[in-house]
Amino acid sequence: MDAVFIGIDISKDRLDVHVRPGAESFSAARTGKGIDELIAKLLKLSPALIAMEATGGFESIVAAGLAGAGLPVVVVNPAQVRHFAGALGKRAKTDPIDASVIAHFVEATKPEIRPLPDAATQLLADLVARRRQIIEMISAEGQREKRASQKSLQKSIARLKKALEKELTQIDAGIDDAMRGSPVWRAKEDLLVSVPGIGPAIARTLIAELPELGSLDRREIAALAGLAPWTRQSGQWRGKSFIGGGRTSVRTVLFMGALVASRFNPVLKDFRDKLVAKGKPKMVALIAVARKLLTMLNAILRDKKPWRIPEPEELAHEKA
Numbered sequence: 001m002d003a004v005f006i007g008i009d010i011s012k013d014r015l016d017v018h019v020r021p022g023a024e025s026f027s028a029a030r031t032g033k034g035i036d037e038l039i040a041k042l043l044k045l046s047p048a049l050i051a052m053e054a055t056g057g058f059e060s061i062v063a064a065g066l067a068g069a070g071l072p073v074v075v076v077n078p079a080q081v082r083h084f085a086g087a088l089g090k091r092a093k094t095d096p097i098d099a100s101v102i103a104h105f106v107e108a109t110k111p112e113i114r115p116l117p118d119a120a121t122q123l124l125a126d127l128v129a130r131r132r133q134i135i136e137m138i139s140a141e142g143q144r145e146k147r148a149s150q151k152s153l154q155k156s157i158a159r160l161k162k163a164l165e166k167e168l169t170q171i172d173a174g175i176d177d178a179m180r181g182s183p184v185w186r187a188k189e190d191l192l193v194s195v196p197g198i199g200p201a202i203a204r205t206l207i208a209e210l211p212e213l214g215s216l217d218r219r220e221i222a223a224l225a226g227l228a229p230w231t232r233q234s235g236q237w238r239g240k241s242f243i244g245g246g247r248t249s250v251r252t253v254l255f256m257g258a259l260v261a262s263r264f265n266p267v268l269k270d271f272r273d274k275l276v277a278k279g280k281p282k283m284v285a286l287i288a289v290a291r292k293l294l295t296m297l298n299a300i301l302r303d304k305k306p307w308r309i310p311e312p313e314e315l316a317h318e319k320a
Contacts (some may be wrong), residue, residue, distance in 0.1 A: 002106035003048035007102030010058045020107050025099065031057070035065045042071055050107035052164065053098075060122065063314070074111050081105050114212065123186070124178045125208040131171045131201075134251060138164045151274035165290040175204055187304075188214075192297055194306035197261025197268065201255045204295065212284045214301025218296070221298045227253045227291045266309060268293060 002021050009016040015028045015038060026041070028034040042050065050066060050073050052059050059075055066073045081278055085101045098292055142292040145157045179185050192203035206213055212224060223245060261268040268289050300307055 004045050005103050005107035006042065006047045006050045007099045007106060007290065008050065008052040009063065009098040009102060010052055010062060012058060013064065016099040017041075019047075019128065020100075020103040029184050030062065035062060037064075037142055038268070039066060039069045039071065042066065043069065049106050049110065051076050051111070053081055054100060064122075069172070072113050073196060074106065074110060074113055076102070076105065084108070120178070120182065121208065121211055124175065124204070127171060127175045127178060128205050128208040129160040129249070131168065131203075134164055134168045140210075141263070144168045147188060169203075172227070179204060188301060189299050191245060191304065191306055195293070195296060195300065196265035196307075197257045197293065198297070199260075202257050205249065205253045213298055216298070218295045218298060221294060222291055224255060225294055227254065227287065227294060254294055255286065258293050259284055262286070262289055265293075 003026060005020045007018045007020075009018075013030050015030050015034065016025070018025045019040065028038040028041075032216065035127050041245065050071055052073070052075055052076050054077065056301050060141060063075055069189065081098075081102055084105045085098075130285075140160045141157050141164070145154060146160070147155060148154045179189060189200065189203045192198050192206060213221060216224070257267070262272045262285075263269060271292060272285050272289050275288055276282065280288075296307065
């Protein structure tokens, strides 16, 4: 009997489902009742793998419900599915087509099933994401304030910024409470902030949004963060290397950490300076520093040992 692979395309109110092999398709409401009905149908199919795209949070309750019922669920990168759809020549944007492409993608690639975040980790991730949103709103209001010429508009912007800053303080307090409530998270944060360039905000984002840190090898963790280089190549022609995909929020905070580490972390400062001295563009050097920083952090959590300046013989061994 052929293994069954299922793709689910998620919108705000609806779940479109496609089953492979074959062409069975159906839909369900994105409600508690609809998810329960979907679980009952999927259990009868005994799927090898069920996939859905990361959709900015809409997928969380669906994935948690299916995983809680013992179904094999993976949340896949939308960019990878789009590229796969392009390779198949399917460029139309309709929900049923998306569900079938997701099913085809998971059948072809068979991504590894990773445990979903528990409720506490999901809460921390939601708080960290909300903190990021509020900071973006404060920054946007700051830009508007510079362009506002009328006093009434300036006062309106000032009131909103004050309210956002108050909300940011409350979110930070919520994050602090969550971190203090978990000895495991406190230990991880202490290890991460031991690295020059990593502060509490970056550490907490990594704990919340990259829970695999410390449990994967350096190539796998770089791919999850979207820092693994890939090259456009055809025959003997070889293009430039690029990064992309992965978890954008993680990559963003790693770039922030890399900027600070390039100045204050002696190992990474020396690494960056050598790249620039060899003629590497500054952005290329920054990406390389971010990738090396991620490798460091991964090793620190894996070994449960804080950062220290390597001895000269260790550096020589690393270069060899």
